Amino acid sequence: MPNGTVCQLVNLPVVIGDVVTSVTVENVTCLDEQAKKVDHIDVVVRDLEGEPIFGGIPANTSGKPYPYPGHNSGQCTSPTATIHVGDAVCGPRELKGIRIFGTIHKQIFYVNKLDDVRHMGEDIEFTKVIDLKPPLIVMNSQNIEIDFRNVDLSVDFDLHKSIRIQQTATVSFLIKIVEATQMFISIFPNGCETATLGIQDTFEDFIGDVPSNWQGTNVGPNPAGRTGEAVEIGVCPTRPASLAQNVPNVVGGQSYELTFWARSLEKMTDPCCFTLLAQVMFLDASGNPISTVDQTIHSQDLSDTYRQFRITGTAPEGTASATIGFVFTPEPHNTCSVLMDDLVFAPF
Structure with missing residues (x-):
């Protein structure tokens, strides 16, 4: 607990x-x-x-397939079937x-x-x-x-x-x-620590051009969100952009998942040429990186329709916090930005 x-x-x-x-x-x-x-x-x-x-x-x-015990056996026990020792354990489907x-x-x-x-x-x-x-x-x-x-x-x-x-x-x-x-729920009036519940952000609140509780450059609000507003990464599409948030009190040995929805936003008729690096960095009590899980999203992976992405990883022993980060890297002739919405980082 x-x-x-x-x-x-x-x-x-x-x-x-x-x-x-x-x-x-x-x-x-x-x-x-x-x-x-x-x-x-x-x-x-x-x-x-x-x-x-x-x-x-x-x-x-x-x-690559989601790693979970039994997934290599090729069969996943039916939800209505009796489960026996040695049966495949059903994971994401x-x-x-x-x-x-x-x-x-x-x-x-x-x-x-x-x-x-x-x-x-x-x-x-x-x-x-x-x-x-x-x-x-x-x-x-x-x-x-x-x-x-x-x-x-x-x-x-x-x-x-x-x-x-x-x-x-x-x-x-x-x-x-x-x-x-x-999931973890509060059983005391003071409630659960932030990292136990993770974070959930629909990017409705901004301080200037940066979402509340985040640090960022070359980002801003955009009304074309999946639900309400979205954060636009790469407002100036020819310049790099970044967005990050630190989550305290992450528990070592616990598995975490980062999910978010993203799409491209074409500002001119030229093709989109960029990469978006999404990562979760686990840090010790002194703020030193212990391990990182990440995913590079290329411009051809996105369209004008929102798509959900997932990154999973287990916090190593000694983890005290995590940093969620996004780095937008454009080619010189890029004319597109990225819209992101409905982000969740939580244990699973």
Whole structure:
């Protein structure tokens, strides 16, 4: 438990995505007898379930697979399977879609030739695959749950030849994709230390041209953020730029992950020619570097659409703090800058 008794490691459900969608189910039902009319149909959805559809193991930004125990075995145990000793441990995966199953239960009320009100029931099973574009990256496919909210159901019908009912049922709902995630929470009024929780920055607050709590050169705010504003690195695209922040109280032996979203910003029609070095430097109590993990992003790796990058590393024993840094290096004829948003540095 880092920071003495101030924080407690807990396992919490975290919503990593949500989708509003619907399923339309058509069918024809033959009544047991001829009818003058169909009075109404009562409908309800039962056994609504979602099954995640995973793709392959995603490559990190260095082009190599994420290192986690068991990933070389080639198979990752299904989230619904029993796990045995020696099974592969699931690490980061691409969640490509959700397969939905359910049953529409109906009670059909109709008036027969003798003007008696009768009813009959039926169950219609349905399934649909919802594609996620782009796919979601999940850290452990064993920890994914699918939750359905705001479920609504409507049905239209038409009676043909006194016995055949043409029906169209529409089921609409909100799918919440939840991943169980370990994190440290405060159990004392003074709260957790900053580094235990890491940092999270959406770059909404600036002091002059530099984001709050950061140091930087040739940077500035830009309204074209992924969520709200973004920080622009390389405001003058032909000059180098840098952005850095120190995070105190980083715990030795703990694994950390830096994630951020980035895109290029073309200011003229000339091609983009630059590199962006993203790095996490672990420091000892005297401020001396112990180790560094980094990733070089080339201009051809970016476009005018935001893309998420991840850098992971374990703080060596003796680590006291970390410095998160970004260095923008342009070619002489470069005409592009980089927009960055939604940065998170946290243990995992």
